[in-house]
Amino acid sequence: MSEADLAAKESVAVAPSGAALGAYVSGLDAGPGLSERGLMHIRDALLRHSVVILRDQTLTPDDQFAFMDRLYGMRPPLGIATPFAVGGHPEMQKISNITKHGKPIGINDAGLMWHTDTCSFPMPELFVSLYSLEIPFGEDGEALGNTRWTSAIAAYEALPEAIKQELAGKRVSQNYGFHIEQMRSRGILTRGKDIQKTDNMAQLHPAVRTHPITGRKLLYVNESYSEWLEGIEPERSRTLLEQLWAHLAEERFHFTHSWRKGDFVIWDNAATQHIGTFDYDPLPRLLHRCGSDGPVPE
Numbered sequence: 001m002s003e004a005d006l007a008a009k010e011s012v013a014v015a016p017s018g019a020a021l022g023a024y025v026s027g028l029d030a031g032p033g034l035s036e037r038g039l040m041h042i043r044d045a046l047l048r049h050s051v052v053i054l055r056d057q058t059l060t061p062d063d064q065f066a067f068m069d070r071l072y073g074m075r076p077p078l079g080i081a082t083p084f085a086v087g088g089h090p091e092m093q094k095i096s097n098i099t100k101h102g103k104p105i106g107i108n109d110a111g112l113m114w115h116t117d118t119c120s121f122p123m124p125e126l127f128v129s130l131y132s133l134e135i136p137f138g139e140d141g142e143a144l145g146n147t148r149w150t151s152a153i154a155a156y157e158a159l160p161e162a163i164k165q166e167l168a169g170k171r172v173s174q175n176y177g178f179h180i181e182q183m184r185s186r187g188i189l190t191r192g193k194d195i196q197k198t199d200n201m202a203q204l205h206p207a208v209r210t211h212p213i214t215g216r217k218l219l220y221v222n223e224s225y226s227e228w229l230e231g232i233e234p235e236r237s238r239t240l241l242e243q244l245w246a247h248l249a250e251e252r253f254h255f256t257h258s259w260r261k262g263d264f265v266i267w268d269n270a271a272t273q274h275i276g277t278f279d280y281d282p283l284p285r286l287l288h289r290c291g292s293d294g295p296v297p298e
């Protein structure tokens with residue numbers, strides 16, 4: 001089928017969520033038949049709305065990998081969470097609370113606190129996707145396990161001018177060890193020792209980042225990984241970080257997604273932070289996660 005035929009088949013609609021970020025894109029199949037024009041629609045919606053949802057998708061791990069590769073390019077495997085890789089795809093992980101023969105099949109504690117993925121790496125993923133294979137529902141018929149995103153762009157823009165100036169040019173230590181310790185101290189760490197370590201444990205990144213595609217400024221500190229701000233006295237660094245975390249957690253910057261099986265969600269992992277809702281255990285939940293390559297944050 002020619003590009004023109006594929007494009008003619010696609011009748012694309014982008015419906016903004018009405019919140020600070022998030023949009024539903026309909027009329028496209030993200031699988032192998034996706035045209036270049038269709039991909040550009042998704043990419044454009046992603047850059048405008050930071051989180052996009054395509055409902056009723058049927059994607060194999062190969063399809064999800066190929067989509068992310070076309071969107072931005074794929075990074076090498078992360079070197080963490082390898083026990084939970086999707087078969088044949090070491091760069092994809094299962095996010096799940098399901099156990100088989102007493103062992104977890106996936107990461108079951110991802111997203112307990114606000115965070116941006118892989119921010120302790122030198123080149124964090126720019127885009128991340130989740131494809132839902134099994135979603136739990138409550139007795140009232142409502143889906144459980146919602147995901148929330150907050151807009152790091154809107155949050156930055158709403159900061160008082162004095163705070164923007166205090167953060168200008170500063171770097172923040174994004175520390176995976178701090179993240180693990182935060183979870184341990186709150187009693188919410190469940191992952192085994194094998195995925196508590198990575199070769200890239202900590203990285204200094206700009207506290208205020210410029211988006212590599214849109215050029216928009218965004219707040220790049222998060223409550224999971226951001227341990228201290230360089231060049232700021234420790235007590236002030238701690239106070240300021242806690243103030244920024246509370247600011248990012250304000251609902252006016254949020255979008256909440258209620259999952260259905262077959263949802264394919266892609267988010268801008270620079271422009272947003274996210275957090276999960278853990279209200280479903282022991283009901284089974286399974287998603288496939290795949291992140292793209294990304295540039296060194298500037």
Ligand SMILES: [Fe+2]
Pocket residue numbers: 110111115116117274
């Ligand atoms: Fe995450």
